[in-house]
Amino acid sequence: MGGKNKHRSYFQRLARYYLWFTACLGLFLAALAILENEGMPRQWIGYLYMFATIVLYAIIGVVARTSNVSEYYVAGRRVPALFNGMATAADWISAASFISLAGTLYLHGFDALAYVMGWTGGYCLVALLIAPYLRKFAQYTVPDFLAARYGGSSRHGKLVRALAVAATIVVSFIYVVAQIYAVGLIASRFTGVDFSVGIFLGLASILVCSFLGGMRAITWTQVAQYIIILVAFLIPTMWLSMKFAGNPVPQVAYGSVLTKLAKREAQLAVDPREQEVRAAFKAKADEYGARLAALPQSWEAGRVEVQRRLDAARGRNASLGEVRNAERELIAYPRTADEAAHVWAEQRAANLARAQPPEPHAEPFPGKTREESDQRRNNFLALVFCLMFGTAALPHILMRAYTTPSVHETRVSVFWTLFFILLIYLTMPALAVLAKFDIYTSLVGSSYDTLPTWVSYWANVDKTNPLISIADINGDGIVQLAEIAIDGDVLTLATPEIGGLPYVISGLVAAGGLAAALSTADGLLLAISNALSHDIYFKMVDPGASTQKRVTISKLLLLAVAFIAAYVASQKPADILSLVGAAFSLAGSTLFPALVAGVFWKRANHQGAIAGMLTGFLVCVYYMLHTNPILGGNADSTWFHIAPISAGVFGVPAGLAVLAVVSLLTPPPPRESTGLVEYIRAPEEA
Numbered sequence: 001m002g003g004k005n006k007h008r009s010y011f012q013r014l015a016r017y018y019l020w021f022t023a024c025l026g027l028f029l030a031a032l033a034i035l036e037n038e039g040m041p042r043q044w045i046g047y048l049y050m051f052a053t054i055v056l057y058a059i060i061g062v063v064a065r066t067s068n069v070s071e072y073y074v075a076g077r078r079v080p081a082l083f084n085g086m087a088t089a090a091d092w093i094s095a096a097s098f099i100s101l102a103g104t105l106y107l108h109g110f111d112a113l114a115y116v117m118g119w120t121g122g123y124c125l126v127a128l129l130i131a132p133y134l135r136k137f138a139q140y141t142v143p144d145f146l147a148a149r150y151g152g153s154s155r156h157g158k159l160v161r162a163l164a165v166a167a168t169i170v171v172s173f174i175y176v177v178a179q180i181y182a183v184g185l186i187a188s189r190f191t192g193v194d195f196s197v198g199i200f201l202g203l204a205s206i207l208v209c210s211f212l213g214g215m216r217a218i219t220w221t222q223v224a225q226y227i228i229i230l231v232a233f234l235i236p237t238m239w240l241s242m243k244f245a246g247n248p249v250p251q252v253a254y255g256s257v258l259t260k261l262a263k264r265e266a267q268l269a270v271d272p273r274e275q276e277v278r279a280a281f282k283a284k285a286d287e288y289g290a291r292l293a294a295l296p297q298s299w300e301a302g303r304v305e306v307q308r309r310l311d312a313a314r315g316r317n318a319s320l321g322e323v324r325n326a327e328r329e330l331i332a333y334p335r336t337a338d339e340a341a342h343v344w345a346e347q348r349a350a351n352l353a354r355a356q357p358p359e360p361h362a363e364p365f366p367g368k369t370r371e372e373s374d375q376r377r378n379n380f381l382a383l384v385f386c387l388m389f390g391t392a393a394l395p396h397i398l399m400r401a402y403t404t405p406s407v408h409e410t411r412v413s414v415f416w417t418l419f420f421i422l423l424i425y426l427t428m429p430a431l432a433v434l435a436k437f438d439i440y441t442s443l444v445g446s447s448y449d450t451l452p453t454w455v456s457y458w459a460n461v462d463k464t465n466p467l468i469s470i471a472d473i474n475g476d477g478i479v480q481l482a483e484i485a486i487d488g489d490v491l492t493l494a495t496p497e498i499g500g501l502p503y504v505i506s507g508l509v510a511a512g513g514l515a516a517a518l519s520t521a522d523g524l525l526l527a528i529s530n531a532l533s534h535d536i537y538f539k540m541v542d543p544g545a546s547t548q549k550r551v552t553i554s555k556l557l558l559l560a561v562a563f564i565a566a567y568v569a570s571q572k573p574a575d576i577l578s579l580v581g582a583a584f585s586l587a588g589s590t591l592f593p594a595l596v597a598g599v600f601w602k603r604a605n606h607q608g609a610i611a612g613m614l615t616g617f618l619v620c621v622y623y624m625l626h627t628n629p630i631l632g633g634n635a636d637s638t639w640f641h642i643a644p645i646s647a648g649v650f651g652v653p654a655g656l657a658v659l660a661v662v663s664l665l666t667p668p669p670p671r672e673s674t675g676l677v678e679y680i681r682a683p684e685e686a
Contacts, residue, residue, distance in 0.1 A: 007080070007405065010078070010080065011080045011082070014080065014083055018083075018223060018224070018227065021224055021227065022227055025227065025228065025231065028052065029504060029508060032045060032048065032049075032507070033502060033504045036502055036503055036504050037502075042503050045503060045504060045507045046507060048507075049507045049508070049510060049511045050187060050201065050514075052511075053511055053514055054201070056224065057221050057224075057518070060217060060220050060221045060224065061221065063217075064216045064217035064220050065217065066216050066217075067547075067548055067551050067552075068547070068551075069547040069550060069551060071214065071215070071216045072214030072215060072216065072551050072554065073140040073141075073214060073215055073402075073530055073534065074140060074215055074402040074403045075214075075215045075216045075218075075403045077138075077402065077403060077404065077405060078405050079403045079404055079405075079413075080404075080405075080409070081404060081410075081412035081413040081415075081416055082413075082416050083219070083223050084400060084403055084404050084409075084417075085412075085413050085414075085415070085416025085417040085419065085420055086222070086223045086227075086416070086420055087218075087219045087220075087222035087226070087400065088222075088397065088400045088413065088417040088420075089226050089416075089417050089421050089424075090222040090223070090225045090226035090229060090515070090516070090520075091222055091397060091400060091520055091522075091523040092119075092123070092397060092417070092421055092520070093226075093229055093421065093424055093516050093519075093520075094175070094178070094179060094182075094516055094517065094519075094520035094580065095178060095179050095181075095182030095183075095513060095516050095517035095520065096178060096182075096580040097119070097424070097425075097428075098229065098233070098424075098492065098512060098513050098516035098517075099182055099185075099186075099489050099492055099493065099513050099516070099517075100488060100489055101115055101116070101428050102428050102431045102432050102435070102492045102495075103486075103488025103489055103490065103491035103492060104488050105428060105431075105432035106432040106435060106436050106486075106488060106491050107486075107488050109359060109360070109361035109362065109363070110361070110363060110364045110365070111365070111376060111379075111380055112432075113380075113429065114380045114381075114384045115383070115387065116428065116429065117384050117387075118383060118384040118385070118386065118387025118388050119387050119388075119421075119425070120418070120421060120422065120425055121384065121387075121388045121391075122389070122390065122391020122392050123397075123417065123418055123421060124418070125388055125389070125391065125392035126391060126392050126398070126414065127411070127414040127418070129392060129596055129599065129600075130392060130398060130401070130595055130596070130599065131410055131411075131414055132407050132411055132414075133599045133680045134398055134401040134402065134680075135401045135402060135404060135406070135407045135410040136407050136679070136680040136682075137680050138402070139402070140399075140402060140530065140534055141168075141395070141399065141527075141530050141531055141534055141535055142164060142168060142395045142398050142399070142591065142595070143160075143161045143164035143165050143168060143531060143535040144161075144539075145595075145598065146160050146161065146164045146591075146594055146595070146598060146609065147160050147161035147164065147535070147539070148676060149598040149609075149673055149676055149677070150594070150598065150604075150605065150606040150609040150610075150669070150673065151673075156606040156607075156610075157606070158539075159606070159610060160594075160606055160609055160610060160613075161535055161539060162536075163590075163614070164531075164535070164591065164594075164613070165531045165532070165536055167586070167587070167590040167591050167613065167617065168395040168527060168528065168531045168591075169528050169531060169532070170586060171395065171583050171586050171587040171590070171591075172395060172396060172525075172527045172528045172531075172583075173528060173561070173565060174579055174582055174583040174586070175394075175396075175520070175524050175579070175580060175583040176520075176521050176524040176525060176528070176561075176565045177565050177568050177579060178569075178579035178580050178583070179517045179518070179520050179521035179524065180199055180202065180203065180206075180517070180521060180569040181199075181569040181579070182513065182516075182517040183201075183203070183206075183514060183517045183518065183521070183569075184196065184198040184199035184202065184569060184570065185198070185489070186198070186202075186493070186510050186513050186514050186517070187199070187201050187202055187514070195570070196570045199566050199569055199570050200566060202514065202517070203562055203563075203566050206518055206521050206522055206525065206562065207559065207562055214526060214551070214554070214555075215399070215403060215526060218519075218522045218523060218526060219403060221518075222519045222522065222523075224515075225515035225516070225518065226420060226515075226519070228508075228511055228512055228515040229424065229512045229515050229516050230420075231508065231512070232508045232509045232512025232513075233424055233427060233431075233492075233509075233512060234427065235501075235505055235508065236431075236495045236496045236499055236501055236505055236509060237250045237427050237430060237431045237434065237495070238250060239496075239499050239505075240431070240434035240435065240438065240495070240499045241253045241254065241430065241434060243434075243438075243499060243500075244257050244260075244434055244438070245257055250427055250430035250431065250434065251427060251430055253430070254429070254430035254433045254434055257433055258361070258362055258433050260437060261361055261362075261433060261436060261440065262360060262361070262362060264437070264440045264441060265358050265360055265361065265440070268357070268358055268444065269357040271480075273474060273476060273478065273480055274357075274480050274481060274482055276474045277473045277474050277480045277483055278354070278355045278356070278357065278482050279355070280474065281351045281352075281354040281355040281473070281482065282351070282352070282355040284351045285348050285349075285351035285352040285355060288344045288345075288347050288351065289348055291340075291344050292344050292345060295337055295340065295341055296340075299334065299337040299340040302333065302340075303333055306326075306329050306330050306333050307330060309329070310323070310326040310327060310329075310330055313326045354482060354485070355482075358481060361436065364377075365377040365380065378640065378641065379641070379642060379643050382642050382643075382646035382649040383581075383643075383645065383646045385646070385648070385649050385652070386581070386584055386585050386588055386646045386648035386652075387584050388588075389588035389592045389648060389652050390583070390584025390585060390586075390588035390592075390648060391584065391587075392588070392592055392595070392596075393587040393588050393590070393592040393595060394583075394584075394587050395527045395531070395591070396520075396523035396524045396526070396527040397523075399523070399526070399527055399530070400413075400523075401413075431492070431495065432491070434499075435491055435495055435498055435499075438498050438499065439484070439486075439498065440481065443455075443479055443484070444480065444481045444484070445478060445479065446478070446479050447477060447478060447479075448470075448472055448477050448478070448479060451470065452497070453497075454494055454498060455468060455470060457497070458490055458494055465487075466485075466487075467486070467487040467489070467490040468484070468485065468486045468487065468490060468494075469484075469485045470483055470484050470485075471483055493506070493509055493510060494506075495509065496508075525558050525561060525562055525565075526558065528557075528558070528561050529554045529555070529557040529561060530554060532557045532561075533550055533551075533553045533554035533557055534550065537550070538550050578630070578645065581646075582624060582645070582647075584648065585620050585624070585646065585648030585651060586617065586620055586621070586648070588616075588651065588652045589616035589617055589620035589647070589648045589651025589652050589654070589655055590613050590616050590620070590651075590655070591613070592616075592652055592655070593612045593613070593616060593652065593655040593656040593659045594612055594613055594655075594659065597609070597612075597656075597659055597660075597663075598677070599677065599680065599681065600681075601663075602669070602673075602674045602677050602678075603663055603664070603668060604659060604660075604663045604669070605663050605666055605667070605668060605673070606669070607662050608658075608659040608660065608662040608664075608666065609659060609663075611658045611659065611662040612656065612658045612659025612662070613655065615654050615655050615658040615659075616651045616652060616654055616655025616656075616658075617651070617655075619647075619650050619654040619655075620647045620648055620650070620651030621647075623644065623647040623650055623651070624644050624647045627643075627647075628644035631644075
């Protein structure tokens, strides 16, 4: 009874703290709205959001600092289910979800629902298959469980642990690079600082929590971050919902807007001016096709022509701007015929894509032929599959199962996590439809002389690769849909301005995106440093290390990994969704078979686990390298036309099959392993 009262008192105290935090957030927004109304520049509002965010997370990090092993690794195993659900949801709603998902839904319609279904369904797998059993095991990390299940302290267990640590590091590192990349993106767009500087500003707020307080500080920071994420996402979506449907509940209201959007899409598909613009893009694509067919002569002739234009501009004393443009054209021209083939093929594909009529947003798997439609359906299902099994094996998410007071609390926590995730994920399709309808009706058909200010603002954020570009292709002075090119990553961040909300809400959305990226980055960095310090150093190198030494080493490793990840992110390795997709495929292929077999199949042994983990990882990596053009592969080399982002659809079955076959062909596991399975699957005593 005393323990229950103590737990209730702790819960009430936390609830009081976060209610005060929410009230203070509201006052902060009101104050910024007043300052904006009084004429405060946008850039200063961006600075205030950035400063307030870093200070808030720093205060929580300092208050929750700890050197206690249990507090640092698993927050003392006393996080109430409701708050653990909020923290896990914040950990889960990464930059890919907050920044990229609504934009992907805007661009690809029904096909992009694979992300919503895969990620949400994956957390159902976590709830059913893994989380409660890990909590019953009651250790610190995922490699801890796999090592104990497949060999304990023997050399076999150490090998399984080493492979699990390697998988944890690879998956978490790829994922954390995507988060830090997003941090740099948001910081640079909203404060005007350089992208690399933005990365290290964000890194400061990541480190101050994870470095000082480990899981304890990260948990309480993530609860605050979830509140910011929820407020930032719901305000602009509810505003658009009221604007177009007269209903403030977007999840319910957007169905009526979807019907209007379908009618608008049908109008634009047959609009003569739209067809004129699409024909211009088709002609441009044909021109690139002719150049490709005439290589290498076309490359040589083009280089001579570009040089001739520069010489002519210099010879007739043209304006400095004209000469500079001719110089830039020469610099940008492909250096070799092989480079020209690559560049021109990309440009041909881009022009062909823009020559197509708009795809109906709500139509499942549209295609010109039955075969094309089937390919899209298969890729949809493959992506759902990969994201589900990848989710169920993500180390930083599974670690949160260890932080609750009991197995029962873990099960309740999973319910709250799903509830808090769904608040966001059920809103995203609505946001995509509402923003799309706004652009299709307000922007399309307007005059170039009256373009809204948000278009020029976002067009100038990154002049090398514009986030939005609108060019008058047919010269009629009217904006056509085919003349608009918009980057998916800009949609969520620009939604407040698209809907006509004040800039203070744009800053709030940026703060929400920053919170999503930072919360996930915190959890990932801790997963990596804990795997290195606990699973490698303490369990394999120095089992006699003191608790103080273990925590200190974890902090130092976290610092090192964070700076390496920041450096890799500063090189802009790929877009956010591509990095995240690779991380999920690798997690599912490598860890999921061993985790699920470890809980539900007593006959699984260490030989099977090792073979399954290696096979899943190698199949997945081979497919990505073999088919992804960014990694040097060939897109024509796909198996069954499955996209590289869904490589796990081959890795997971391969890993499961090899684990099962090798386990059956080798001696059964020792009694200790089967006893562990019986223990973690036994119902918890009241």
